[in-house]
Amino acid sequence: MKIPLIYNLRSLRQRPVSTLTTAVGMALVVAVFVAMMALSNGFRAALVGTGSPDNAFVLRKGANAEMNSGLGRDVANVVGGMPFVAQDPQGRPMISAETFVVISASRRNGELANVVVRGVSPMALEVRKGVEIVEGRMFTPGASEILVGAKLPSRFADMAVGDVFRFAGRDWNVVGRFVAEGSAFESEIWGENEQFMPLFRGQVFQSVTFRMTDPSGFEGIEETMEGDPRLFVDVFREDAFYRNQSSLLGNLLQFFAIFVSGVMAIGAVFGAINTMYAAVASRGPEIGVLLTLGFTPRNVLGSFLVEAVLIALLGGLLGGLATLPINGLVTSTTNWDSFSELAFAFRVTPGLLLQGLIFAAVMGVVGGFLPARRAAKQPVAEALRGA
Amino acid sequence: MRYARLIWANLMRRKGRTLLTVLSVAVALFLFAALRSVVTALAAAGEVGSESRLVSRSAIGITFPLPEAHARRIDALDGVASVSWANWFGGVYVNPQNFFAQFAVVADTYFPMYPEVQIPPEQLEAFEGERTAAIVGQGLMERFGWRVGQTVTLQGTIFPGDWDFTIRGVYVPEDPSFGDEAFYFHYEYLYERTNRNVTPGWFILRLDNPSEAAAMSARIDQVFENSSAPTKTETEKAFNAGFVTMWGNVGFLVRAIGTAVFFAILLVAANTMMMAARERTHEVAVMKTIGFGDRLLSGLVMIEAVLITMLGGAIGIFGARAALGGNEMLSSLLPGYAVEWSTVALGFAIALALGLASGLVPAWQAARLSVVDALRKVA
Numbered sequence: 001m002k003i004p005l006i007y008n009l010r011s012l013r014q015r016p017v018s019t020l021t022t023a024v025g026m027a028l029v030v031a032v033f034v035a036m037m038a039l040s041n042g043f044r045a046a047l048v049g050t051g052s053p054d055n056a057f058v059l060r061k062g063a064n065a066e067m068n069s070g071l072g073r074d075v076a077n078v079v080g081g082m083p084f085v086a087q088d089p090q091g092r093p094m095i096s097a098e099t100f101v102v103i104s105a106s107r108r109n110g111e112l113a114n115v116v117v118r119g120v121s122p123m124a125l126e127v128r129k130g131v132e133i134v135e136g137r138m139f140t141p142g143a144s145e146i147l148v149g150a151k152l153p154s155r156f157a158d159m160a161v162g163d164v165f166r167f168a169g170r171d172w173n174v175v176g177r178f179v180a181e182g183s184a185f186e187s188e189i190w191g192e193n194e195q196f197m198p199l200f201r202g203q204v205f206q207s208v209t210f211r212m213t214d215p216s217g218f219e220g221i222e223e224t225m226e227g228d229p230r231l232f233v234d235v236f237r238e239d240a241f242y243r244n245q246s247s248l249l250g251n252l253l254q255f256f257a258i259f260v261s262g263v264m265a266i267g268a269v270f271g272a273i274n275t276m277y278a279a280v281a282s283r284g285p286e287i288g289v290l291l292t293l294g295f296t297p298r299n300v301l302g303s304f305l306v307e308a309v310l311i312a313l314l315g316g317l318l319g320g321l322a323t324l325p326i327n328g329l330v331t332s333t334t335n336w337d338s339f340s341e342l343a344f345a346f347r348v349t350p351g352l353l354l355q356g357l358i359f360a361a362v363m364g365v366v367g368g369f370l371p372a373r374r375a376a377k378q379p380v381a382e383a384l385r386g387a
Numbered sequence: 388m389r390y391a392r393l394i395w396a397n398l399m400r401r402k403g404r405t406l407l408t409v410l411s412v413a414v415a416l417f418l419f420a421a422l423r424s425v426v427t428a429l430a431a432a433g434e435v436g437s438e439s440r441l442v443s444r445s446a447i448g449i450t451f452p453l454p455e456a457h458a459r460r461i462d463a464l465d466g467v468a469s470v471s472w473a474n475w476f477g478g479v480y481v482n483p484q485n486f487f488a489q490f491a492v493v494a495d496t497y498f499p500m501y502p503e504v505q506i507p508p509e510q511l512e513a514f515e516g517e518r519t520a521a522i523v524g525q526g527l528m529e530r531f532g533w534r535v536g537q538t539v540t541l542q543g544t545i546f547p548g549d550w551d552f553t554i555r556g557v558y559v560p561e562d563p564s565f566g567d568e569a570f571y572f573h574y575e576y577l578y579e580r581t582n583r584n585v586t587p588g589w590f591i592l593r594l595d596n597p598s599e600a601a602a603m604s605a606r607i608d609q610v611f612e613n614s615s616a617p618t619k620t621e622t623e624k625a626f627n628a629g630f631v632t633m634w635g636n637v638g639f640l641v642r643a644i645g646t647a648v649f650f651a652i653l654l655v656a657a658n659t660m661m662m663a664a665r666e667r668t669h670e671v672a673v674m675k676t677i678g679f680g681d682r683l684l685s686g687l688v689m690i691e692a693v694l695i696t697m698l699g700g701a702i703g704i705f706g707a708r709a710a711l712g713g714n715e716m717l718s719s720l721l722p723g724y725a726v727e728w729s730t731v732a733l734g735f736a737i738a739l740a741l742g743l744a745s746g747l748v749p750a751w752q753a754a755r756l757s758v759v760d761a762l763r764k765v766a
Binding site: 017018021022024025028029031032035036039060061062063064065067068101102103104111112113114167168169200248260263264266267268270271273274275277278331332333334339341 | 403404407408410411412414415417418422446447448449450451477479483484542543544545547548617619629632633634635636640643644647648650651652654655657658659661662
């Protein structure tokens with residue numbers, strides 16, 4: 001028969017200070033773990049969420065980033081005429097030839113940052129899935145107008161809808177703000193490709209994105225295009241391309257999160273072991289009574305283990321709750337592949353909080369095991385004789 | 388130290404508990420040392436670069452090239468001692484994970500501006516005589532096992548195609564935070580192979596008088612303000628510092644984690660000391676009866692607490708210094724990554740603070756202990 005849970009709960013209440021200090025220690029570890037994983041997840045989501053598996057993304061052969069690529073108008077025209085480019089209900093090919101440059105802009109705190117300026121075709125909103133204008137309107141072809149990604153106005157001056165933002169020697173009216181499912185596009189400025197070409201790099205596009213008629217036929221499309229002698233291109237699925245970018249930084253953040261939390265956990269586990277040893281030592285007579293009553297040493301071990309896990313879960317809960325306020329907090333770093341600032345939000349998900357609780361429980365089990373074993377292995381008479 | 392044996396006996400009373408607490412503190416301070424070294428390495432990277440060299444790049448954005456004609460106009464200005472330029476090549480060696488910086492430079496004006504890049508004279512001469520030669524940092528030679536005279540092929544990303552280079556020289560930087568993993572080759576090679584389709588990425592200039600840096604920067608930018616290629620000029624130090632800020636708010640992250648770690652371990656250490664104190668109320672009462680003073684007894688508790696944390700601190704900090712000092716992955720990501728003495732000192736200060744804080748309550752309790760009440764309590 002198992003030792004009833006109420007025994008553990010009452011014991012915890014008997015030693016409130018000890019219980020709370022250990023629990024708070026674990027709470028801090030779980031909080032750091034959840035916070036850092038939220039940072040890493042937010043970063044990944046920003047990159048993974050960018051792009052759709054139904055779109056094909058074309059760069060010049062050998063260019064591993066949009067910034068390094070150059071495709072002439074002839075290439076864009078040839079691609080536009082290919083049979084596997086889907087058409088919208090009006091019969092227009094769903095293709096967007098885009099220019100991509102990185103400019104210097106001042107953050108609100110005065111520091112300079114690199115911001116992506118993407119010249120898109122008016123079809124871009126249809127081709128690139130998930131992009132939606134939430135404030136204002138689309139730019140008018142031929143006018144000095146731009147759209148800003150949702151993450152920009154709060155970080156940079158003069159980027160709210162209705163402002164005039166100056167770059168490349170010209171003034172641009174900000175006419176709209178768009179969201180893009182939290183992806184990297186939300187850190188970009190979008191304008192018309194034809195307007196940007198003479199300003200920046202001349203009559204070349206950096207990329208061509210199109211919707212495939214049959215997304216499952218991607219390999220065939222890739223082969224056809226890369227084998228075509230008129231073209232000198234690499235073709236990717238749009239989402240796979242963005243996912244591979246800065247996988248270095250994404251992995252680094254995740255490694256960092258696990259390393260820091262792991263090291264902190266070791267410290268917290270030591271603390272738990274200490275607390276539980278002290279608990280066992282001071283409760284000698286109780287253990288003796290339990291054993292006399294007929295509970296087996298196994299039951300005693302189980303009971304102390306449960307107690308350790310309870311403390312740990314309490315800590316896990318506190319830690320998880322403590323990190324809720326940072327959910328949605330926006331921070332930024334540099335996407336070294338596009339050499340531009342990428343703003344992303346901390347992402348605390350229920351799954352992550354659950355992971356935090358499990359992490360805490362594991363700490364509790366590891367920390368409670370040795371003391372629990374010592375409790376179970378005490379000879380009854382000795383235990384009864386007292387601490 | 389007459390009481391040394393007493394303190395030692397108290398610490399060894401529960402060896403396991405003392406050891407675990409020491410290890411907790413060690414772990415916390417290991418983490419602290421590792422994290423703070425990231426901050427110091429980034430700060431050092433922000434300090435790299437001379438105040439007497441200026442960098443002039445396109446005002447539109449760093450990725451935009453500038454016309455070669457700008458160089459002559461800058462050189463003609465009063466106060467400019469010499470001008471050179473460089474381009475970022477961005478090539479891939481075998482695969483993208485092997486990242487290192489490659490620069491196309493105008494050798495006869497560039498290297499004289501960088502005296503801290505030390506190249507043996509005969510190697511520099513060999514480099515200058517050969518169009519496809521390269522000068523490579525000592526770190527890269529070691530990383531890839533290259534030899535002088537070896538041919539290395541890079542796949543161009545910005546400038547497509549396969550590019551062959553012959554290593555003719557190895558440089559060693561005077562200051563380790565300058566980085567020893569750069570790859571330099573001739574701008575002329577880039578110019579010819581792209582069919583003259585390349586222009587300078589950025590200009591570097593040396594001033595006659597370094598104290599005029601701010602004024603000269605403003606003057607240069609003014610000259611090109613209304614041209615088709617406006618510039619932004621700043622000291623090399625400021626230019627590098629700009630790259631460091633691109634990492635984001637690392638300092639804040641590190642401080643936040645450091646604070647969390649400090650408090651977590653403080654709780655552990657304080658818990659230990661309180662448990663120890665609780666066990667000893669009887670002894671303390673007896674000692675007071677014999678004649679030991681309140682202050683002495685509380686002092687002994689504090690010393691015990693501080694000893695535990697300082698020992699843990701020493702293990703953690705020196706452990707970090709040993710383990711992380713020469714780590715290759717870290718030093719290619721952050722040149723000059725090392726646990727500095729300033730970090731060590733700060734770590735010990737934190738360990739001391741930890742010890743004092745954790746011992747405070749038990750020490751105070753020991754001092755205030757009423758002998759009669761303590762002796763009356765059944766063990």
